[in-house]
Structures are given as C-alpha cells and as structure tokens.
Amino acid sequence: MAHHLYRLGTFAFRRRRYVLVGWLLALGLTLGGSMLWSGTPTNGLEVPGTEAQQAIDTLHREFPQSDAGGASAQVVVATGEGRTLADPAAASAVTALVTRLGTAPQVAGVTELDERSTSADGRTGIIEVTFTARGDDLTPAAQEGLTAALDGARAAGLTAEAGGNAIDGQPALGNAEIIGVAVAALVLLLTFGSLVAAGLPLLTALLGVIIGFSSIALASAVVDMPSAVSTLALMLGLAVGIDYALFITSRYRSELARCHEPQEAAGRAVATAGSAVVFAGLTVIIALAGLMVVNVPFLTVMGLGSxxxxxxxxxxxxxxxxxxxGFAGHRIISKRVWRKPATRTLGHRWVSLVLRRPLIAVVAGVAVLGIAAIPALDLRLGLPDDGTAAADSSPRKAYDLIADGFGPGYNGQLTVVVQGPDVSTVRTTVAAVPGVTAVSPPRTSDSGTVSIFQVIPATGPTDPATTGTVEAIRTATSALPGGDVSVTGITAVNIDASQKISDSLLPYLALIVGLAFLLLLVVFRSVLVPVKATLGFLLTIGATFGVMVAVFQWGWLNGLLGVPATGPIVSMMPIFIIGIAFGLAMDYEVFLVTRMREEYVAGADPRAAIVEGFAGSARVVSAAAVIMISIFSGFMLSPDLQIKMPGLGLATAVLVDAFLVRMTIVPAVLALLGRRAWWLPSWLDRALPDLDVEGSRLQVPSPTGPEPAPAVELVR
Structure with missing residues (x-):
C-alpha cells in the first residue's frame, strides 16, 4: 500500500498543474451544478415501522388536509393583566389578525377563537393556521405574510407569537464556522511557523467543504436531504480536512528535514502519513455509513452525505x-524553524513521565473518566420542541404562553386514530387513562372508516410522565376488540423515534467496533492494540455522555454555555456522537500508534519505540486535536440546540480521547504490555494482507543518493 501511495504522491507532485486543474474543474462542476439543480432541504421526521408513523400514513391518506399531514402554525395571542380577548379592542385586533392570516400566501385555512381555543381566564387564545404546502415548501412570501400578521396584532396591543412546523426553523450557525477556522489558522501558524505551511491545510479543507456542500445540494435534487446534513458536513469537513492535511504536511516537512528533494519528500509523506489518513478516513466513513442499520431514512441520508x-x-x-x-517547494519551511536536534521536546518529557509510572497513569486516567461518566446513567432521549428553542424566539414565547394559559400538556397533544372500534368507546377508555386531562370530539374521514380525536396529557412533551401516558393509552386501547387504535402526533412520533434509535445503539456500536477492529488488525498486525483502542473509546464515550447529561439535562453551566432550557438529549445525538467520535478516536490511534510501530519495526525496543513514536507525532496530534476542539466548540455559539449539543459532545469527545486516552492511557498500556502489544498468532499473520502501512519496505531511488540520516530536527 505504501508503495502505491508513494507513486500517487510523486505523480501528483510532478503533474501538479493537471491535478490542480482537475480539482478546480470538480469545484466548478459541482458548484455550478448545485446552483442549477438542487432541492429544498427537509425537516420532516419519518420513522418507518413505528406505530406513530403508520398512523400518520393513514392520516395522510384519509385526512389530506389534517394538521398531521401538512404545514401548520399555532398563532398564540394574549392580553395583559386586567383585560381579556373578549374586550372590544382585543376582539377587534384578533379579528383583524385572522383576516390577515387568511389572505397570506399559501394559507389553506384559519380557525376562529372559541371556547376550546381560549384559556379559562380568557386572556390567551390559539389560532390554528394550515397551509397548502409542507413546511419545507413554503415560500418566503408565506413566511413574510405570517410575520406581517403578527406585527399587526402587536401594533394593536396584543402579545402575538407563533410556533409550529410552518415557522422557519433552519439551523442558525452564527459565527461558528468563522471562529473555528480562525482558531485553526492560529494553531497551524503556531505549529508550523510558516504562513505557507499553515495555509495549505486550510485551503484544501475549505475546497473539500465547498465541493462536499455542492455535491450534497446536487443530491438534494433527487433525494430528500435533511437540512442538518449541511451543518454536519461543515463541522466534519472542516475538522477532518484540516487534520488530514496537517498530518501529511507535517510529515512532508520532516522528510524535507532529512535532506530529501521535495518530490521525494512528497512521495514519502503520502506513503507514510497518507497510509494513516486512508485508514483513519475509512474508520470515519464506516462509522457514518453504519447509520444505515438504524433504518431511519434521515439518519441514513445524513450518514452517507457526511x-x-x-x-x-x-x-x-x-x-x-x-x-x-510542488508549487510551494522549500518555502513550506521557514528558515527560522531549523535548529540542531539536541533538545528534548515536550512530547518526550510527557511520555517519559507517563512511562515512569504506567500503572498509576492507567488507573488515574480510568478513574477520572469513570467519574465523568456517572451522569450518563441518567441519560434520557427525546426530540427537541419549541420549549428548547432560544428564549427570545417566537416559537419559544408561543410555547410558554400556551403552557401558562392552557397547561403544559397542551403543547404535546396526541392524536388517536381509530379504525374499526366504536370511537365513543375508545374516547371513554382514553379519557379514563391516568395522565389524560381532556379529549376532543371525534372527526371522521370522508370514507367513514377512520376517526380521530385529540388527547391533551397533563404533562409537557418531553416530560417522562408523558411517555408513560402514551404507553398507558396504547395498553388500554389494545384490549378493545374489533379494530385498530393507534396513537400519533408529534409527541408520539418523538417517543417512538427515540425508542427506535435507543434500541439501535448497541447493534450499531457492535457493527462499527467490529468492522474497525478488523481494519485496525490489518493496520497494526496486532490483536491487543485494536482491543485497547476500542476499550479506550468506550471510556471516551462514557465521559462524553456524562458531560452532555450534566449540561443539557441537569443544567450544569447552562448560563455560561447559553443552553436555553434543560431537557432530554436529542434522540439522534448519541448515535451520531458514537459514530463520529469513534472515527475521530481511531484517527488519533492510527496517527500515534503507527509512528510507534514504525520505530518498533525499524528495530527499536518496545519502550524506546513508544517514546520515539510518541515524540514524533505528539505535537501534530495535539495541534490536530486543538483544531478539532476549536471547530466543534465554535458550533456551541449557535442558539440552536441541535447544533449546540453536537458541538459540545464532539468537543468533549476529542478533548478526552486525544489528551487523556490516546496520549496518556495508550502509551501507559503499551508500556505495560511490552512486546506482547505487537503479538499476532502466526496463522493469523499469514492470513492477513500485509499492507506495509509504515512504509518499511519502501525502497525508492533518491536523486540525492542513499537515504541520509536526519541531520536536523524540524521544531519550533
């Protein structure tokens, strides 16, 4: 493998103009194509095989204009103290609001206020607005018409806010990506001490992100593409793009320092560091593509797109x-960063300290991670609703107004779909279920075969008690003879989706760990190193989930981190964090341990191989981790919880895995294992392909003669 990558690197160096033109052409084609052909990102959630989804499919067929089937908005109006909506001035303002809403673009219908839609104190009312198109297909004019109607009601003295799936809820990134790139540029400059060397990883990463973004936009013309794909692609594309280029650039500079000519140095850099990049990238790709096993369409698309x-x-x-x-040549190294190799680097000092007491390092590291993982025992999954939106947003204000005026359960209404049994019997049964506060009159489809009615639980959508209420309703109605009764609505969909994703966590983890184990077995030609790598990841993911639960469920540091409200962890986050964090963890494992194995294969004893391999890669791995942490942390500045949550989770995972697991526990464990760390049964050694990831058999003629011993060390 190293030989093929060496040839690829030298070919790209020699034919650099053709390679550059080829990538610029790819950029132009994908960017231009995305401008001509692209679809609208979707925000819908479909979970095949669940009761709630099957009921929604029935509603789409039997009630095509129902709330469950189309875009809708809940417009909430309220008066101040001492006034009610029945007062002449308030009633006139409400009438004008209903009229404006009815004439807005794409509006199919607007309800009037009545006793059911007005709170008991008469101060809060809900106006339901339905649209002729899905929320993803609403035009800007429709959004502007809704906003103008709200502004008119506010000018008349009412409090007016709106929530629902018709409200534009595209994730807001703010300045996240700018801050992440700025910090990455600073870290690269400090690492390399050269503007040229620092600029190359940034340039190639940004090019990759643009091509990836454009490709996703092109694919959205034929595939429903969740809007979150772009956010995830930006987050991952910047992080891995910079990191992969950083590792190869660092190796190229090291090869130049060994007095190789630039072309030879480029070939060797791609052959060695490039091999690690290939396998690191494969682990990330396996982890993301493995999301298909969950069998949730939007997760599959997000995984494959990323x-x-x-x-x-x-x-x-x-x-x-x-x-x-090839274009940069020797300018990639500033003259000020050359010096004699007599000094011990920080990497040397740290790994020597760890190896002095390896057992203590392992025990202390595992203890810290174990304590950090304790909150994960309280992990609860759910999907975000308007109650977790930014406190100053209209959907959050509408949510709070409804909860105050009607009770928290009004925000989490359930829809009971009845096919067959007498609907009055079903209503009576449901009304008697503990946790149900009210049921609405039934509606029957035009075919006369399906009836529906609304159920208002006593608790809010994300309250664990609401899950118990849904389960109790399903249990009670399952005993009714002669037909099919199902519970749906956004709250029930969220409960079913969370359960399905939760049930998929262990099979998914087993799949990616199993495939990655086989991959690492080939890379390191060792049984114990892949086992150690995966066990270390379990420590990382436990600590990561512990931090996420402490912040987002328990409310620790909420004010500092700008978390608008506590609640369950977004149901798809754990499986995403597992997939992405596992891939990134294996990145650091591959980059660090391959350098150690290089030294071991070259003849160093196990302890010296750990020290020299660690010292040769610790600086660049640290820089890569800091860049990853900076990019992911930048996304925590977004007001959107679905962006803030993975930002914190991934930043924590990289921090813990890179510095505590890979750079502390891993060298300590390898030192305790000694030569046994590289043990491989002879029969398995013969069966596995030898890909020569370390480039130990790389024999290529150098234009400068035999390969020289390093005369200088490239440091800063």
Missing part, C-alpha cells in the same frame, strides 16, 4: 496536497 464529505477530504489530502507541495 461520509461522502470525509471521502472527499481523504482524496484531496492524497492528491491535491502533494500537488500544492
């Missing part, structure tokens, strides 16, 4: 980067 962006980052690092080395 895996495609990672694949682009790997290809750019292996081809475009060595081509750019």
């Amino acid at each position: 895996a495609g962006v990672v694949a682009i980052a790997v290809l750019i690092a292996l081809t475009l980067l060595p081509a750019l080395f």
